[in-house]
Amino acid sequence: MRHIAIVGSGPAGYYTAEAALKQWGDSVRVDIFDTLPVPFGLIRTGVAPDHQSIKGVSRRYETTALTDNVRFVGNVMIGRDLSIDELQDLYDAVVLATGAPNDRKLGLPGEDLPNVFGSASFVGWYNGHPHFAGLDPALSHDTAVVIGNGNVALDVARILAKSQEEFAGSDIVSHALSALDTSQVRRIVILGRRGPHQIAMTPKELGELAHLSRACPRVDTADLPAETEDAALDPGQRKSVTHLRAFAAAGPCADRDVVIEFDFFAAPKAIIGCERVEAVEVERTRLEDGKAVGTGETYSIPAGLVIACIGYQTSKIPDVPFDERGGRFANDEGRIRPGLYCVGWARRGPTGTIGTNRPDGFAIVEKIAEDIGDGSGKAGRPGFDALADERGIQIIKFTDWQKIDEAEIANARDGAPREKFVAVERMIEAAGRT
Template structure:
């Protein structure tokens, strides 16, 4: 496809990079710049995938060639809406694609949600992953009980990370402050709960199976709540997933209990009704109601119980947060769009487009569609903006220093170098520390006569 012009992708997570990859595959002459407000690329692969899931993080290897030899530029430490407005980007670039994900937590909507000790999964997961936005979260985890609300993989991640022994955490990139807190305040009972039944849980079999492989934690399941088979009216694909999960859960229920310090209670048919306080503004418990499923509908039973917990982590889904200069669809929790089109020349991809769903590779479909929209728009243009050159000129005039891909490689190398034996890296968890490292490197190179350019 003989198309030229420039594309700016805002967000360097998988959705944005799949889009960049597709554009360069179909139209190699198109200039593609990927912006991120952090100095680090790869979005939720770095800041959301569980620290002990290093194989999943290897998807980064697919994207590295885009920056190193694929003609895609990375411009980190550029905050759209602060350093530059999206209206300016649209004048500079022929196409702008928004790939900022869904960073907001959905609310439970129950009394007590504002108590100290209640955290959304975006914040809690970001904290233990060393995301700069949540590096100073300092969550309250007094123990001995923690409630994790949700029946998806994120809930399993949170429960598993809290149950890891120091030895199990050793070969991960769990942020050091988080590892210290978890080790210092070990919990004995973790309650993973959801409103629906085990057949309706959104776990993947691989994640669920891991709950039975922890060194010092046992999964506990209530056998009487486990059906033998998925419901007959369940869609075939969902039924296959449910069948595998039920087999694993039955295995948990049948195996002998071990003498280990942590119990992970898999509680189904439980709906949170209130988070209970201790009179001093802190979480002291969670009131849940037993539910039942009738023709796919969750119904109340009136039977309640209280769980003694000092921490509540909600893992009930994400939503897009307001993005400066772009309309938000509050009802759907996404950036307002029609099939990925915000308006001609402005497109949205990934979770910001359709909400959080699927695994990392599930973003490919919307990325391909956004790439198609972008190239169709470019094919009709006869004049072009100044693109990246214009952006750099504006940022320089305003005193903003962007982080290029080579800079990221220096950060990456430093993180790997400072890791303890066996760990993949020890992350910098503050942007200021990353920028200080780059500035020190710059001064060193200039001192030995090497000219530094971006």
């Protein structure tokens, strides 16, 4: 019997468990650990609440979770409840699938001012992540600045711009919905250091901005390159730029309450304020060999809320080598050291889509199979259970999660799929545990 421990129950974790089942069938036991009492990681707390179709992939993970060979072990923090070394003593292979839940810092003066947030915390706030449920952003100023030119920046801008009615069918948590309902934000500026041809925004997400009921997107035609240059783009980028050209052609947004402005060739230089953020200082840029270079021309955008959507990094774990520059675990194609591996964003950094993690999971299982052969006779699941009993670690299993799931669905407001618990204690109570 081979015993595999996977740390992290998001897409990378469950795809790796699925790959292990296909590789070894009944000759493997997989325990999937998570700090929270609830599974699915990014699907639950990272995917935008109004993108319910994407969240449907969790049904695939549930199929894996309900097999006899796979167990969800929630409410257990590796590095706090037990160490990596202890986990390696118990399992033939330990796979870190912890994702990249932490914001990269801007590295700018003033970024620690109140009401300046990273996207992980802001998205966690409206998605009901227990670590960020108490964020309480002030939405009393008329202007918000969103820094970044990727899909997360679009998600944040869209959530800020939507009307109450447009959240029907979403699982946005009630505390965020109430705050957004009284929001005074009427201008959302999306800052990008480079131009329209360099954005990392996909066509679907950009296209959604054209269908908001009370908001409209605006692009300065002067920021757009010659249309003939679009031919050099790949099809997806070309579609995205086509949306930007349509936003520019539509002109002013006189009949809408909220405007979403794309400010290209604009690099933030400092966050300005005393007791809280009051403005963002910006330097105009130009492209040189595809890189943004400052021109020396600066201007200020008055703003009461700033959200930086510039990327993420993996959480460090004691005694695990870390690549500071890449924001991930130091590894050689997924191998960290004998018996210890990483997969998904923890391996390659925050790149790719949810589906990208599936081949990643299968690839790491092939490496594990090469390394461990028939297994080494380690204690595996029974050994961990004995250690958990000894230390008083309360495990939340998948059957417990199903009770939490039922309670969230039962508590949903009209038209919503669920009302998430945002406190770990409430989750554990809903599971029928103390």
